[in-house]
Amino acid sequence: MLNIVLFGPPGAGKGTQSEKLIEKYKLKHLSTGDIFRANIKGATELGTLAKSYMDKGQLVPDEVTIRMLESEVNKNPDAKGFIFDGFPRTKAQAEALDVLLKSKSTSITLMLALEVEESELKKRLLLRGKDSGRADDLNPDVIQKRIDVYNSETFPVKDYYTEQAKYKGINGIGEIDEIFNSLCNKIDAVK
Numbered sequence: 487m488l489n490i491v492l493f494g495p496p497g498a499g500k501g502t503q504s505e506k507l508i509e510k511y512k513l514k515h516l517s518t519g520d521i522f523r524a525n526i527k528g529a530t531e532l533g534t535l536a537k538s539y540m541d542k543g544q545l546v547p548d549e550v551t552i553r554m555l556e557s558e559v560n561k562n563p564d565a566k567g568f569i570f571d572g573f574p575r576t577k578a579q580a581e582a583l584d585v586l587l588k589s590k591s592t593s594i595t596l597m598l599a600l601e602v603e604e605s606e607l608k609k610r611l612l613l614r615g616k617d618s619g620r621a622d623d624l625n626p627d628v629i630q631k632r633i634d635v636y637n638s639e640t641f642p643v644k645d646y647y648t649e650q651a652k653y654k655g656i657n658g659i660g661e662i663d664e665i666f667n668s669l670c671n672k673i674d675a676v677k
């Protein structure tokens with residue numbers, strides 16, 4: 487199996503690149519943010535809970551997020567591999583993902599990290615908010631909070647994968663296809 491963690495701050499381009507990668511490598515895309523938003527739309531209990539954190543730019547608690555991710559992985563027993571987009575965001579999530587994949591006799595192949603500086607992220611998120619209408623992209627305070635949470639809680643997850651020699655950084659600024667090619671080169675080198 488090819489299991490990729492697509493990593494990077496909010497607005498780095500994870501969603502855009504995931505769409506292209508799943509098409510090329512025939513992987514299952516699991517975006518925890520998208521799954522939470524679908525639950526909010528469907529007015530589920532999980533959606534109501536997630537929204538209370540998302541609206542403030544905070545992380546949804548690990549226990550809830552991990553349980554949801556596990557259930558999504560279990561729903562796809564025939565997947566050739568996964569792209570995890572927006573997960574893991576904490577060390578506890580990374581550890582839980584390793585345990586889950588090990589129980590299925592597989593593991594993370596690579597963590598690909600899109601590197602984009604903070605001022606560019608803020609510009610992109612505000613622009614995206616105008617089109618997507620995502621509440622958390624429309625409010626500059628919430629955007630700042632998400633970037634702060636990324637720096638304090640999520641960025642350290644990089645070390646977890648560096649220790650396993652799985653971390654690969656990619657410049658996330660430039661043409662979409664150029665960035666996509668850089669990602670593919672990293673994947674093809676380990677496939």
Ligand code: AMP
Pocket residue numbers: 496518519520522539540541543544545546547551571572573574575579622632
């Ligand atoms: P995203 O679509 O990845 O930008 O995520 C939007 C929001 O969903 C985040 O700001 C968090 O509130 C929540 N979220 C998404 N993924 C996770 C995760 N792995 N752990 C905790 N919260 C998450």
